[in-house]
Amino acid sequence: MSTDTLEQVVTPQDVWSKVRQRAWMTVLVPVAVLAYLTYTWFAFGVPDLLAKAQPERAVILATDSVAYKVHVTKLLRRDILEVAIEGERRATYDDTNLPDWVEVDGKDAVVDLGDGYIVEIDDRTMRFTIPGYGTVIGTATNTGVETRLPENAGEVPEWLKIDPKKLDLRPTLDRRVQVTRTKIEVHNYFGGWENFWFPFSSEFYGKSFSQLYALALSADRLNPDYSNLWYMVQDFLGNPDWQHGEIFIALFETIMMAVLGTITAALFGLPLAFLAARNFTPSMFLRFGVRRLFDFLRGIDMLIWSLIFIRAFGLGPLTGALAIAFTDTGTLGKLFSEALENIDNKQVEGVRATGANQIQRYRFGVIPQILPVFVSQVLYFLESNTRSATVIGALGAGGIGLMLVETMKTSRDWENTSYIIILTIVVVIMMDQTSGWLRRKLIEGK
Known part of the structure; x- marks a missing residue:
């Protein structure tokens, strides 16, 4: 067979046809996107929403949050x-x-x-x-x-x-x-924020930093039962307008909610991941059941789990921790099972060749391979769950989220709302920095 019959002859008509197809795609794609945006504009009622908007009220609330x-x-x-x-x-x-x-x-x-x-x-x-x-x-x-x-x-x-x-x-x-x-x-x-450090009736109200510093070091007590420094701390934490003490406790509850839920999910997700991995569980029915369990747990949103547990156990941080644990068990279990299926079996066989039993093969041949994935995913979910715990708390699970909703119920406490939001952002940043440091310590060995 000649080489001429093997070569495809490209005619000018073929070139023109491809040019026309690309031209049509260049026109149709923007038109389709524009049509979709137009549909959503009216389907979601954006014109009515803009008509009902009150930008002047938004300006007032923004002013109240910083003044x-x-x-x-x-x-x-x-x-x-x-x-x-x-x-x-x-x-x-x-x-x-x-x-x-x-x-x-x-x-x-x-x-x-x-x-x-x-x-x-x-x-x-x-x-x-x-x-x-x-x-x-x-x-x-x-x-x-x-x-x-x-x-x-x-x-x-x-x-x-x-x-x-x-x-x-x-x-x-x-x-x-x-x-x-x-x-x-x-x-x-x-x-500024009024009475942020001390209440209006406090003996420390209106005093400068230098005056407060002098009082803290002074041996002449304003209250005979407490030192001046401890008296300042009590006035600050017990401030009835800003509730610093209650807010700090609520923040601690939110962090503990996220930590308990994430650790529980990791402890249950890892063993279940072995049952869902193809190279560790030969039974297809067992693998299918565990994988569907993961789908069920992560298929129901964390907020829905929270509402279910609030009905079952009442209000409190425990319901939030359970909601996080249930959802993340499904997600982490799926991620861990995929990591297990992608391990290098040569390392496992090498450990087996030394005469190690099955537990030792898992300990020295499998765990070191999935440890980076395990640590990075758990720490990432811990950071993310700190934000999620705030939202769950707003539904009634407690913590800083519940206090945030309480300050937003009236139009008078927007400065308190700003204060709680800023503290929440600071906690999330600290969790991010801490998780990054732990990842470097545990994975990179630095």
Whole structure:
């Protein structure tokens, strides 16, 4: 047979056909992707979601998470004036330590919010002077609020909300005034977290670091039952606003939840992996049963397992640890069985040639080969389960997740929410660094 018959002749028509196919693919793929994105845009209700979005509320919540506000409130029914941090009774200023931007005259006050923003409270009337706009007057009556705007004010701005029962002014993000028929309230925002180190009533509140350092070393005790240093620690951990002590305990519970669940999964997953490996278990029915067990355990999401165990055993960290253990037993068992099936049998045969029994063959011929996979996977899952334990805790399993949800139930504790989120991120970073160090120690021998 000649070489001409063996060679495939490429005609110009064939070349043109391939060019057209590639051109069609170049057009069809982007069109298909665009069609899919268009479908999901409407199927998932994105336009309705955007229509209902409240970006201004998101800005307010973001501000509350990094700042605090001092309330100047006149309660009209009781005819009293209060100045308090976040409106809390336990953080109320008395007449001797009022902020310098508040001037009190009996039961009335003048509040200087800075940059020319002045609020005057006179009996049941509030006058808010706003630079560039004028003075807005709100008077509380028995039925609601009467509002008077500056002359030639023109169109009502967005930051001014007038209602027969409530007057709300927020010309800037850090200044707000509200008037109802029962109270006049002024909010002045400041950056930072209020009362973070010590509660307002603490003897250490408002003191500088140098003053605290001097008190810690001083032999003159503020509390005769404790040293000043231990007294500081107790005030810090027992802070009712930030609950440092309870949060640290909750973080420890979350870490223990992840550690217990991961170690339990590893201890059960490794023996079961030998039963699922083809080169260690000749029985096809036994292998099939164990593999389907792995599918069952990891096929049910960790959150579902958590809900099941909460119903069965009640609330608590143990339910979270069980949920992690069940899910990860299936996943780690599958990974370990695949690692076992890929081992080098020559090493096992070498150990067998020395007269070793079956346990010794596993110990010296198999385990050293799968140890890097075992260690790396267990440490990775431990790091990942620290985050998962936070989510499981939010469902009721306890730990830091439950405290996180509690702070998010109201719109007043977003700074506490930020605090818990930051601590959780720090713990995850520490777990990542620790697991990386352990991997290097155990696998690389460094």
